Amino acid sequence: MRPHTGWVSFRSACGVVLLLARATPAPAQEAHVGNRTGHAKAGKPLYQRYCVGCHGQDGDGNGENAAWIDPKPRDFTTPVFKCRSTPTGTLPTDADLFNAVTRGFVTTNMPPWRPLTEQNRVDLVAFIKTFSKRWQTAKPGAPLTVPPEPVLTIQGILHGRELYQRMECWKCHGPAGHGDGPSAHDLTDNKDNPIRPYDFRSGTRFMCGETNQDLYRIFMTGLDGSPMPSFADQLKPADGWDLVHFLRTLQPLQTREAAIWREWVATHGSELKPIGPEGGGR
Amino acid sequence: MVKRFLKSAAPLAMMLCAAMTAPSGGTAARTYNEAYVHYSTLIPAFARKYNLPCSACHTAWPELNAFGQAFKDRGYQLGNDRDSPIWQAPAYWPISMRTTPQIHAENTTHQPIDPAPSEKTITQTGVDLSGVDFLLLGTLYKNITFGLVPTLDADGTTGLEAAFVRFDNLGSSPWANIKVGKFELDNLLSEKRFTWLSNNGGFLYAYHYQPAGSVDNYVFGLGDNQIGAEFAGHSINSYTRYSVAVLTPDDGEPGLPSGNSVDAMVSLSQAFQMGGGLGPPRIGVFGYLGHRPTTFDSVGGAPIPGTGSAFKSFTRVGATAQVWFGNLELIPLVSHASDDAALGGSTQKPEWNTTLLEAHYVATPRLLVQGRYELLRMSKQADPATPKTFGDVDALALGVRAYPFMFSRAGMAIHAEFAMTGTTGMAPLSGDGSGVDAYDPATKIWSRSLFLGFDFAF
Numbered sequence: 152m153r154p155h156t157g158w159v160s161f162r163s164a165c166g167v168v169l170l171l172a173r174a175t176p177a178p179a180q181e182a183h184v185g186n187r188t189g190h191a192k193a194g195k196p197l198y199q200r201y202c203v204g205c206h207g208q209d210g211d212g213n214g215e216n217a218a219w220i221d222p223k224p225r226d227f228t229t230p231v232f233k234c235r236s237t238p239t240g241t242l243p244t245d246a247d248l249f250n251a252v253t254r255g256f257v258t259t260n261m262p263p264w265r266p267l268t269e270q271n272r273v274d275l276v277a278f279i280k281t282f283s284k285r286w287q288t289a290k291p292g293a294p295l296t297v298p299p300e301p302v303l304t305i306q307g308i309l310h311g312r313e314l315y316q317r318m319e320c321w322k323c324h325g326p327a328g329h330g331d332g333p334s335a336h337d338l339t340d341n342k343d344n345p346i347r348p349y350d351f352r353s354g355t356r357f358m359c360g361e362t363n364q365d366l367y368r369i370f371m372t373g374l375d376g377s378p379m380p381s382f383a384d385q386l387k388p389a390d391g392w393d394l395v396h397f398l399r400t401l402q403p404l405q406t407r408e409a410a411i412w413r414e415w416v417a418t419h420g421s422e423l424k425p426i427g428p429e430g431g432g433r
Numbered sequence: 434m435v436k437r438f439l440k441s442a443a444p445l446a447m448m449l450c451a452a453m454t455a456p457s458g459g460t461a462a463r464t465y466n467e468a469y470v471h472y473s474t475l476i477p478a479f480a481r482k483y484n485l486p487c488s489a490c491h492t493a494w495p496e497l498n499a500f501g502q503a504f505k506d507r508g509y510q511l512g513n514d515r516d517s518p519i520w521q522a523p524a525y526w527p528i529s530m531r532t533t534p535q536i537h538a539e540n541t542t543h544q545p546i547d548p549a550p551s552e553k554t555i556t557q558t559g560v561d562l563s564g565v566d567f568l569l570l571g572t573l574y575k576n577i578t579f580g581l582v583p584t585l586d587a588d589g590t591t592g593l594e595a596a597f598v599r600f601d602n603l604g605s606s607p608w609a610n611i612k613v614g615k616f617e618l619d620n621l622l623s624e625k626r627f628t629w630l631s632n633n634g635g636f637l638y639a640y641h642y643q644p645a646g647s648v649d650n651y652v653f654g655l656g657d658n659q660i661g662a663e664f665a666g667h668s669i670n671s672y673t674r675y676s677v678a679v680l681t682p683d684d685g686e687p688g689l690p691s692g693n694s695v696d697a698m699v700s701l702s703q704a705f706q707m708g709g710g711l712g713p714p715r716i717g718v719f720g721y722l723g724h725r726p727t728t729f730d731s732v733g734g735a736p737i738p739g740t741g742s743a744f745k746s747f748t749r750v751g752a753t754a755q756v757w758f759g760n761l762e763l764i765p766l767v768s769h770a771s772d773d774a775a776l777g778g779s780t781q782k783p784e785w786n787t788t789l790l791e792a793h794y795v796a797t798p799r800l801l802v803q804g805r806y807e808l809l810r811m812s813k814q815a816d817p818a819t820p821k822t823f824g825d826v827d828a829l830a831l832g833v834r835a836y837p838f839m840f841s842r843a844g845m846a847i848h849a850e851f852a853m854t855g856t857t858g859m860a861p862l863s864g865d866g867s868g869v870d871a872y873d874p875a876t877k878i879w880s881r882s883l884f885l886g887f888d889f890a891f
Contacts, residue, residue, distance in 0.1 A: 193709060196797070199488075199797075199798065200486075200488040200489070200798045201488070201489050201500070203486070204484065204485060204486040204489070204840065204841055205484065205485075215840055215841070216484035216485075216841055219484055220484055255511075255512075255513060256513070257513050257514050258513060258514050258515060259513060259515075260483065260484055260513070260515075261513070262483070262485075262500075262511040262512065262513055263511075263512060263513075264500065265503070265669060265670040266499040266500045266502065266503035266670050266671055266672075266713075267499060267500060267712075268499075268706055268707075268708070268709070268710075268712070268713045269706050270706075270708070270709045271709070271711075274709070353514065355514060356514070
C-alpha cells in the first residue's frame with residue numbers, strides 16, 4: 152500500500168501553520184480614543200493615502216520622501232515616540248498618537264491632520280500600531296498626571312532660570328534658548344540622525360503641544376528617541392512649573408510670563424548672572 | 434544645444450510676446466469654449482515643497498479632499514511654521530504646468546448647415562491638445578500668499594486665469610483672510626478642480642448657462658474666475674467656512690470694460706464629524722448677485738468700454754453637499770437662476786432651475802470611477818412666445834481616471850470619459866457642432882464626447 156506521504160506532509164504543514172498562528176498573539180487591530188474605536192483595516196488605505204510617502208510602506212520611516220526630510224519621519228517599527236503622556240521607555244496611549252496625528256509637529260514636515268475626521272485619525276492610529284509587535288506584548292505606560300499650575304510669580308520664573316542653568320539645559324538649548332548650546336551640534340537621535348535642540352524662537356508652539364501643561368509634560372516624560380531625557384526623577388512638580396514659566400519668556404510671544412519678565416528685567420537686569428559655563432543663573 | 438534651448442523656450446517666448454501685445458479691456462464676445470479651456474488647479478509644486486503625495490490633498494487629483502481644502506483655506510500653508518519661502522531651498526520655484534494630449538470624438542445632431550434649412554449630424558474625431566496652465570502659487574512670506582496662472586491655449590492664445598495676493602490669518606485668526614485680484618469663486622463644487630475633461634463633460638450648466646435671447650454684453654459664469662476682493666474665513670479644521678466677495682461686473686475680464694457697478698458672492702458651508710468615509714460630510718449654500726449694463730456711450734456707433742450704465746441685475750442661488758459612504762462620494766447641487774428682463778432681451782425675467790448629482794468612487798488614490806447627471810429646466814422664458822422647454826438640458830457624463838503613479842513630484846492620469854448632453858432647440862454649450870440653434874425649437878439636440886487623454890502635471 153502506497154503511503155499518502157504528500158497528504159500527510161500537507162496536513163502536517165497546515166498543523167504547523169495553525170499552531171504558529173495560535174502561538175502568535177492577535178495583532179493590535181484596534182485603537183480607542185474617547186468613545187471612538189479605530190480599526191487597522193480601515194486605517195490601512197488612509198495610511199497609504201496620507202502617510203506612506205514619508206513613513207514608508209513598512210512604517211520604518213523610509214518613505215520615498217524621507218531622504219529630503221529633516222528631521223526624519225518617525226519609525227513606527229521601533230516603536231519609540233517623542234510625544235507621550237506616559238513615562239519614558241513606555242508605549243504611548245492611543246490618545247497620545249491621536250493627538251500627535253491631529254496636532255502635527257511644528258517646524259517639521261508632519262502637518263496637523265485635523266481636517267481628517269476623528270474616525271479617520273483613530274483608524275490611522277490603529278494601523279500605525281500594526282507595525283510593531285511590541286503593541287501586542289506590552290501595554291502603554293500609565294499617563295502622567297499634570298498637577299495644577301501654581302500662580303505665576305517672578306520668583307518662580309527666576310527659580311526656573313536657575314534650574315535651566317543648574318540642570319544644564321543650556322548645553323543643548325543655548326543660554327538664550329536659541330538651540331545653539333555647546334552640545335547642540337553633536338546631538339543625534341536613536342537612529343544616529345543628527346538632531347537639533349528646540350530653538351525657542353523658532354515656532355509659536357512646542358513639538359508636543361502649545362500649552363504650559365504640554366511643556367510640563369515634556370520635562371517629565373522626555374522625548375524618547377531624542378537626547379531630551381525625562382526629568383521626572385529630578386524635578387519636583389513646583390520646579391517643573393517654574394521651568395515652564397521661565398521657558399515661556401524665551402519665546403517671541405506676548406505671554407504673561409514674558410510681560411512679568413520684561414518688567415522685572417527693566418529694573419533688575421543688572422543683577423542677573425549670565426547663563427552658561429560661567430553663569431550661576433541668578 | 435542652442436537650437437534645443439530655443440525650441441523649448443519658444444512657447445514661453447510666444448506667450449510673453451503675446452501678453453505684451455494683447456489689447457487691454459474690450460467687451461468682445463467670447464464663446465463658451467474659450468471660457469472652459471483651462472480646467473484645473475493641481476499643483477505639484479506644493480507636493481515638492483512639502484514632500485507630500487498628491488493623495489494627501491486630493492481625493493483624486495485635482496479634486497481637493499478635506500486636508501487639501503484646509504491647506505488652501507490657510508493660504509496654501511501647512512501651518513507648521515515652515516511655510517515662508519525662507520525655509521525652502523533657494524532653488525525652489527513654485528511653478529507647475531499641466532496639459533492633456535488627447536484623442537477625442539465629438540458628435541452633435543441636428544446641426545444647421547447651408548443651404549437652409551438643411552441640417553446634419555456633425556462628427557469630429559482626432560488627436561488634439563488642451564491648453565497649458567502655468568500654475569504659480571505659494572507664499573511670499575508667512576501668511577502672505579500669491580497666485581498667478583498664465584495660460585496658453587493650444588492655438589497660441591494667451592490668458593491670465595488667476596492673479597491674486599492674499600493676506601492670511603489677519604489678527605492671528607483663521608476667520609479673517611482677504612484676497613485681492615482675479616481668482617476662482619469659493620464654489621463648493623469647484624469647476625477648476627473637477628475631474629472632467631471632455632467638451633461635454635468639462636463644464637457645468639449650473640454655472641454657465643445663459644438662456645436664449647440674453648443680450649450680447651451679458652456674459653457670466655459662476656465657474657469663471659472673477660476679479661475683485663474676497664473676505665473669507667474658516668474654523669481651524671475648515672469644517673466651517675464662509676466667504677464674501679465683492680467683484681467687478683466684468684466676468685473676470687480685465688480693464689473694467691463694463692462700468693461702475695459691483696457683483697457680490699456669498700458662500701457658507703459646514704462639515705460634520707460623522708461617518709467613516711474618506712472625508713467629512715458637508716453642506717453649503719451660495720448666492721451671487723450680479724449686475725450688467727444695458728447701454729453704453731458710443732462713438733461712431735461703437736460702444737466705449739467702461740461706460741456702461743442702466744445696470745440690471747441677475748441672481749444665482751443654490752445649495753450643495755458632499756456626502757461620503759466609505760469610498761463613494763456624492764455631490765448633489767441644486768440652484769435657481771433668474772435674470773432681469775432687460776438682460777434676457779425681452780419682456781419678462783427668464784428663470785431656470787438646475788439639479789445635478791455627481792458621484793465619485795475613489796477605489797484607491799490611483800483609481801477614480803465617476804459619473805454625473807445634470808438637469809436644467811427653464812421655468813420662465815424671457816420671451817413668452819418661446820416654447821417653455823427651449824433650452825432645457827439633460828447632461829450625463831461617465832469617466833474613469835487611473836493614475837499610473839502617485840508621489841510627491843509630479844502627476845499623471847490616464848483619463849477616459851464619455852459625456853452626452855441633450856438640449857432642446859438650443860445649441861449645446863460644449864462648443865461642438867456649428868454653434869447654431871436648431872431650426873425647430875422643439876428639436877432635441879444631442880452632443881456626445883468620447884475622450885481619452887493623458888493628463889499630466891509637473
